[in-house]
Amino acid sequence: MEVLIIVAMVEVQLQKGDDAAKVEDVPEGLFISFSLVTTVLVAVHLFALMISTCILPNIEAVSNVHNITAVNESPHEHMRVFIEVAWCFSTGLGIFLFLVEIAVLMWVKFYQFSTTAAIVSTGILVPVLVLFVAFAVHFYRTLVVHKYERSAQGLMELENMATQLKDNGPQIENV
Numbered sequence: 001m002e003v004l005i006i007v008a009m010v011e012v013q014l015q016k017g018d019d020a021a022k023v024e025d026v027p028e029g030l031f032i033s034f035s036l037v038t039t040v041l042v043a044v045h046l047f048a049l050m051i052s053t054c055i056l057p058n059i060e061a062v063s064n065v066h067n068i069t070a071v072n073e074s075p076h077e078h079m080r081v082f083i084e085v086a087w088c089f090s091t092g093l094g095i096f097l098f099l100v101e102i103a104v105l106m107w108v109k110f111y112q113f114s115t116t117a118a119i120v121s122t123g124i125l126v127p128v129l130v131l132f133v134a135f136a137v138h139f140y141r142t143l144v145v146h147k148y149e150r151s152a153q154g155l156m157e158l159e160n161m162a163t164q165l166k167d168n169g170p171q172i173e174n175v
Contacts, residue, residue, distance in 0.1 A: 025112045034104045041097040048090035051082050092136050099129050 106121035 026108060027111070030104065030108050030111060034101075034108050037097060037101050037104055041094065041101055044089045044093050044097060048086040048094070051086035052090075055079060055083055055086075095132065096129065099125055099132065 103122050103125045107118045110117040110121075
C-alpha cells in the first residue's frame with residue numbers, strides 16, 4: 001500500500017499558472033491533512049514492516065528447531081506484543097488511513113473542479129469506513145472472547161486436577 005500512496009502523492013500534479021486551475025483556490029487545510037495522512041500512513045506501514053522484518057527470521061529459525069525448550073526460550077515469544085502491534089498497525093490502522101487518504105486525495109484533486117465529485121467520493125467512503133471499523137471491532141472482540149474462553153477452560157481443568165489430587169491424594173502402586 002505504501003507504493004500506492006507514494007505514487008498517488010507524486011501523481012497529484014498541482015500546478016500554478018494561467019493554464020491550469022489555481023492551486024490557491026484549494027484550502028490550505030486540505031493540503032495539510034493530505035500531507036499529514038500520507039506521512040502517518042507511510043510511517044505506520046514502515047514501522048510494521050520493520051517489526052516484521054526483524055522478527056520473521058527468528059520465527060523461521062525457531063520453527064526449524066525440534067526442541068520445545070528452544071521454542072519456549074525464543075525471543076519472539078517475549079516480543080508477542082510487538083508482533084501484535086505490527087499486525088494492528090499494518091492491517092487495522094493502515095487500511096483505515098488508506099481509506100481516509102483516498103477521501104482527502106479526492107478533495108484535493110477535485111475541490112477546484114467539482115466539489116460534488118469530492119462529496120460523492122466522501123459519501124461512498126464514510127459507510128465503507130464505518131463497515132471496516134465495525135468489522136475490525138467485531139473480529140477483535142471475537143478473538144478476545146475466544147482467548148478468554150480457552151483460558152477459563154484451562155483454569156477449570158487445572159482446578160479439577162487439583163481437586164482430584166486433593167481428594168484422592170497421591171496414589172502409589174506397589175509393585
